[in-house]
Amino acid sequence: MFASEFFVVLCLLSVGCLAQFKCPARTGFFPDPEQCDLYYVCSRGSYEEKLCPDGLVFDDTNPNKGKCDIPSNVDCGDRDVLQEAKPSKGCPRANGYYRHTDPEACDKFFNCVDGTPIEVSCPPGLIYDDVESTCSWPKESNRKDCGIIKRDSLEDGFSCPEEEALGPDGRLMPHPTYAHPDDCQKFYICRNGVRPQRGACPYGKVYSEDTFKCEDPKNVPGCEDYYAKDEKKPQGRSQ
CATH class of the missing domain: 2.170.140.10 (Chitin binding domain)
Structure with a gap:
């Protein structure tokens, strides 16, 4: 025993x-x-x-x-x-991806390498999802404290709508386009849904809100006579 x-x-x-x-x-x-x-x-x-x-x-x-x-x-x-964790400023652990220390900087995160935080920005319109360790759309993210995304505006006052835009095939458009209110040839492009920039169709074409493409004027209601020779100024869209 x-x-x-x-x-x-x-x-x-x-x-x-x-x-x-x-x-x-x-x-x-x-x-x-x-x-x-x-x-x-x-x-x-x-x-x-x-x-x-x-x-x-x-x-x-x-x-x-x-x-x-x-x-x-x-x-x-x-x-x-x-x-046991080896934390440092901005890094809960020495390596990995972590949300930014600024709670309002939802579109940024830290890539920690050996305890050194490297600030990284998500593409426009996306926020950092610390569950998936990646950037994602706010509606698809596990993070619920960052629903509002700052949207840029052009000088003419145009800003990208908050609603998601679906294409003719029903799929989400990552860079949706929108018609100019006064000029059939012009349109707006929303990069990642939030960053607007101006666009224009080539001469002889006009922008179609139905196909989201530049089309022949005769196929776009309200813009059929846009390039009429007897018009001295570009014709706007008919209401």
Whole structure:
């Protein structure tokens, strides 16, 4: 009895006796069963313990590759333990993508590399989604504190509508176009739905609100006589 009790005490004092990793195969890269940023490199049946850089976790989808990636790209499952964070200003962890420290800067985020934050801007109209670690449209984002996007305006007062624009095929238009209110040849382009700029059809064509393209004037109601020779000034759209 004494010998067995002594063995138990010895095991409790030995970390290797408590939780010793066993290689599932003689060679490969394998995850720790509890800690998502810890993995093992197995070679000929023996293993070496490895730790991902702080902020990254081990991707166990391919046992032939030892790959660490951002958490949004890896399904850790029950492996919910992580190493102690090494935070710095702007970086909750040393590596990864994180929302901007300015709560109003929804269209910006930090790319942290070894504890150094690098400010990155999303394309116009998009906001940073810190669940998916990517830029997305406000309506499609998991982030609900950034619904209002600043919209630019041109000198003539035109600004891009807030409503999403659908094309003739019913699909969302990433850069929708809109007719000029007074000139059949001109139109507006909304880059990413929020940044307006002027556009114009080539001579002989007019903009169609039905097809969102430049068409022959005879096919656009209200603009049939736009290029009539007896007109001294461009004809506006008929109401």
